[in-house]
Amino acid sequence: MAYQFDFAFIPDYAGMFAHGLAYTVGLTVAGGAIGIGIGIGGAISRLWNLRPFGNLYRYYVELFRNTPFLVQLFLIFFGLPSLGIKLVEWQAAILAMVLNLGAYSTEIIRAGLQATPPGQIEAAESLALTRWQTFLYVMLRPALRKVWPALSSQVVITMLGSSVCSQISAEELTFVANFIQSRNFRAFETYFFTTAMYFGLALLIRQAMRLIGRHLIVRRPLS
Amino acid sequence: MISFSLWDIVRNLAIGGALTLLLSLVAFVLGGAAGLLVLFARIGKWRVPRAMAQMHIELFQGTPLLLQLFTLFFGLSLFGLDMPAWLAAALGLTLFTSAFLAEIWRGCVEAVPKGQWEASACLAMSYGEQMRHVILPQAMRLAVAPTVGFAVQVVKGTAVTSIIGFAELTKTGSMIANATFQPFLVYSLVALAYFVLCYPLSHYAQSLERKLHAAR
Numbered sequence: 001m002a003y004q005f006d007f008a009f010i011p012d013y014a015g016m017f018a019h020g021l022a023y024t025v026g027l028t029v030a031g032g033a034i035g036i037g038i039g040i041g042g043a044i045s046r047l048w049n050l051r052p053f054g055n056l057y058r059y060y061v062e063l064f065r066n067t068p069f070l071v072q073l074f075l076i077f078f079g080l081p082s083l084g085i086k087l088v089e090w091q092a093a094i095l096a097m098v099l100n101l102g103a104y105s106t107e108i109i110r111a112g113l114q115a116t117p118p119g120q121i122e123a124a125e126s127l128a129l130t131r132w133q134t135f136l137y138v139m140l141r142p143a144l145r146k147v148w149p150a151l152s153s154q155v156v157i158t159m160l161g162s163s164v165c166s167q168i169s170a171e172e173l174t175f176v177a178n179f180i181q182s183r184n185f186r187a188f189e190t191y192f193f194t195t196a197m198y199f200g201l202a203l204l205i206r207q208a209m210r211l212i213g214r215h216l217i218v219r220r221p222l223s
Numbered sequence: 224m225i226s227f228s229l230w231d232i233v234r235n236l237a238i239g240g241a242l243t244l245l246l247s248l249v250a251f252v253l254g255g256a257a258g259l260l261v262l263f264a265r266i267g268k269w270r271v272p273r274a275m276a277q278m279h280i281e282l283f284q285g286t287p288l289l290l291q292l293f294t295l296f297f298g299l300s301l302f303g304l305d306m307p308a309w310l311a312a313a314l315g316l317t318l319f320t321s322a323f324l325a326e327i328w329r330g331c332v333e334a335v336p337k338g339q340w341e342a343s344a345c346l347a348m349s350y351g352e353q354m355r356h357v358i359l360p361q362a363m364r365l366a367v368a369p370t371v372g373f374a375v376q377v378v379k380g381t382a383v384t385s386i387i388g389f390a391e392l393t394k395t396g397s398m399i400a401n402a403t404f405q406p407f408l409v410y411s412l413v414a415l416a417y418f419v420l421c422y423p424l425s426h427y428a429q430s431l432e433r434k435l436h437a438a439r
Contacts, residue, residue: 069379
């Protein structure tokens with residue numbers, strides 16, 4: 001093979017790679033935090049069939065789970081301006097991430113809430129816990145504990161999916177890779193290195209979610 | 224100046240949609256076959272194939288599909304192979320699908336109770352016989368619902384191949400949106416088309432899951 005692999009250019013672009021990495025992490029953190037929040041709200045609305053949110057959430061979840069993230073992104077970034085809603089690229093990217101993850105986490109958290117044994121709720125009532133306390137400590141927290149691994153996987157999947165945000169010129173990691181390879185024509189090396197960065201990031205996020213789960217959900221006894 | 228009527232838009236999107244469907248089918252069928260190989264390597268007794276299968280799964284589950292496509296698209300051209308977009312798309316999606324399906328199916332094989340292995344071993348069955356007559360029939364029953372569910376991910380995954388220039392539904396949509404200056408209409412139609420493809424699959428997967436739980 002005549003081609004010589006050359007990874008020597010990577011340190012020269014360290015700053016740009018770091019910028020892209022930070023952008024991707026930012027998208028993931030914002031999308032993850034707000035998306036899971038939406039998911040909790042959605043799961044409650046769906047479970048107790050709060051009008052009109054229960055039904056709205058059902059349509060929202062089905063719509064976002066059955067269309068590609070890329071098309072959602074295009075619809076938000078290119079389509080919404082004709083309705084008078086103009087978003088710059090990072091706003092569109094975050095909105096798409098939030099809505100996408102929100103739809104998936106609604107379903108995941110709902111499954112967790114549904115798995116609460118009825119006896120637990122009866123026990124909480126007999127201990128004179130208020131409805132709010134019952135929900136928070138007897139339903140929501142154990143539910144989150146149960147589905148946390150699934151939720152973590154979904155956050156990782158969404159993070160990996162954020163690579164298509166490069167297509168609306170959000171300056172995340174893949175955008176940076178595209179830019180670099182268009183300058184030095186080392187397409188394979190650039191993409192290979194970027195892929196490795198995503199792989200590392202996926203491991204890190206998994207670990208971070210495990211820590212968050214341990215501190216936010218499992219520990220901290222009833223106050 | 225060429226003007227597009229709504230019919231022109233829909234007709235062109237239908238052609239793109241047909242390619243999306245074709246690519247999904249190819250990726251799902253070939254990916255399923257490859258996934259079966261990966262599965263047997265992953266749950267088998269030999270150490271080296273097992274490690275390789277695990278690496279394959281982690282690599283394709285832990286990296287973005289878009290980057291997999293880019294690396295294939297640009298990487299294989301380095302070896303002097305002519306890499307048209309459709310081939311890179313089909314190959315990339317097949318590898319992606321094989322990794323996910325192998326992992327899903329592994330979960331199903333491991334969900335078969337251990338007693339089933341022991342009982343079939345007591346009946347002096349060989350590994351192959353155990354697999355064929357005892358383990359796989361039970362695992363397959365468990366596997367149907369999540370496999371159908373994953374088909375939705377494959378259909379949605381094909382959208383990413385638009386970025387390397389394969390003219391499926393999303394790519395056709397962007398081209399039409401650029402030509403007609405009606406992005407909201409065109410992308411809404413594109414989203415609708417994906418929904419029409421995916422919703423029946425998700426719905427079917429859910430009903431299969433319910434049926435399975437009811438039977439136990």
